[in-house]
Amino acid sequence: MLKALIKFDLDHVSQRPLVNSSFSGFYKKGEAVNIASARYEENEKLWYVLENGIQIDSHFVEVEPYSGLGEQDKIQFFLCYRNLDEHNNPSLDDETAPDQLYFAQITTPSDSRRFLVNHWDENTFVNAVMNAVKPLAAERKHVFIYIHGFDWEPGLKLDLPSTFVQSYMNHSANSIAKIIYFGWPSTGWRTKADDKAIQAGEHFTKKNFFNYFKQLSDALKAEGKCLNLIVHSFGHQLLNGMINPGADHVKNIPEGIFEHIFLMAPDITHLAVQKDGVILRNIKKTRKGKHYTYNFTPLTKLASKVHIFYNELDYLLYLSTQKFNGNKSTGIFNSKPDAKGITTDYRNLGNYGRALFDKPGSGLTPGDGFNFVDVQDLVKTEMAADPLYYPFQNLKDESRLRAIKDIRENSNYEGLALLDTFWNRHFLMTHHQYLFTCRPVVDHVLSLLNKISEPEPSVQNLVV
Incomplete structure (x- = not known):
């Protein structure tokens, strides 16, 4: 059962009793409640069902971070790849990459804008994590570094990681010990953010920050x-x-520092996993004409196994x-004869997996060492909605499905409605988030972590 707080004074419009419920009062802002289960309506609205049978619109309820977890699992780590402000807080306005890393051991920060961090050298960082891991059960053998996606509103993205912790560490088969949240300056409108994100990544390696991961x-x-x-x-x-x-x-x-790398809904062209990667045109020209190098094949040297969900x-x-x-593919780029080539190249890896590689005549060759996992296959066996299981919601709107098919087959984004992001913000963002926190994905990820390698069969010499 999850613990939660009521966010607003509620009347009969935003709450309603289930059949045979005897509760007849209303809830006030700040009141604590217990959530027993959840259900979706046809309009994709999520209702929480409280232990007394009352249903409340999920928009009016704030689930307590790390609800249902033991005290040790509420303690995680924050790696801050941001510059600091004058108060030693991570700056949410500075979009440049820092020249040193900052850290904190955290539980449930209530205000990310006043979140204190400190500079740790490699030894201090490693010792802190190892001291937190050692008291845990032996089967809790996996430490995760979590890199978040795009910041819709500038912040430290500590909401999605807490969902990650709850969905995995509440699982009966959990083998994850600790999560290290990697906060980075992903702010800014998307038209400029690609440049900044890639440059921040390059800076990380040039400063030899991978050495922190190597020592850990x-x-x-x-x-x-x-x-x-x-x-x-977008991470x-x-x-x-x-x-x-x-x-x-x-x-x-460094090579071989990760056991598994999980790429969840990768916001990057599908060509990045072809052999030797690809160089694509930078249509925004914010890097003074420099084009993008997209190449994920080095990941197979960083890790033993790379999984693309x-x-x-x-x-x-x-x-x-x-x-x-x-x-x-035409219209905004109609002054450029190769406009369709641009939209074709930038179709998402995160949406199609191997499909575009396997298409006859594609001429594309995926690199070795990538394991592609279709979330749609995993959710076919999805259980009934329950907040502890983070249920997955499939896209049902026929017009959206037709638009997606047109993008895949013709590289045509005309059928998309940007206002959908605002009018359906809760559903679309939740759907995108569930690509790594819904129960079927959690089940699969933990099965990969817990899988015991079979011994290699011995080769017998044949005597003729």
Whole structure:
């Protein structure tokens, strides 16, 4: 059962009793409640069902972060890849990459704008994490570094990580020990943010910050544990810069430091996982004409296993690409004869997986070492909605489905409505978020973490 607070004074419009419920009062702002289950209506609205049978619109309820978890699992870590303001708080206005990393051990920060961090050297960072991991059960062997996606509103993105902690650490098969939240300057409108994200990633590697991960990985391996990386949505632009820092800095990228890398709804062209990657045109010219290098193949050296979780119905990801590339393959780019080539190249890896590679005549060759996982296949066995299970909502709107098909087949984004982002903000963003927190995905990720490798079969010499 989840604990929550009522966000506003509620009347009969925003709450209603279930059949046979005897409760007849109303709720006041700040009142504590217990959530027993949840249900969706046809209009995609989520209602929480309280322990007394009352249903309340989820928009009026704030679920307590880390609800239902033990005290040890409420303690996680924050890695701040942002500059600080004059009060030693992470600056939400400075979009430049910092020259040193900052850290904090956190529980449930109530105000991310007044969130104190400190500079730790590699040894201090490693010791802090290892001291938090050692008291846990032996099967809790996985430490995760979590890189968040785009900041719709400037902040530190500590809401999605808390959902990650709840959905995984409340699971009966959980083997994750600690989460290290990686906060980075992803602010700014999408038309300029790609440049800034890639540059911030390049800067990270040039400053040799991978050494923090290398030392932590070594310490974990010495204890029979391992380090993993999970990246969501627009965070893949940062990751792309981190692993493509330029020829002079490739030496700063260590090999084999992660056991698993999970790419969740990658906001990056599908060509990034082809052999040797690709160089694509920078249509915004904010890098003074420099084009983008998209190449995820170095990830297979960073980790033993790289998993790409994709969903063809992730509508928010299409809207993001539309914002970056324009509405359609002609029109906004009609002065350029190769306009269709631009929108074709930038179709999302996170939406199609291997499909575009496997299309006859594509001429594309995916790199070795990538495991593609279709979320639509995983959710076919989805159980009934329950807040502890973070249920997945499929996209049902026929007009949206037709628009997605047109993008895939014709690179035409004309059918997308940007206002959908505002009018359906709760559903579209929640749907995008559930690509790594819904119960079927959690089940699958934990099964990959917990899988015991089968011994190699012995080869018998045949005597003729």
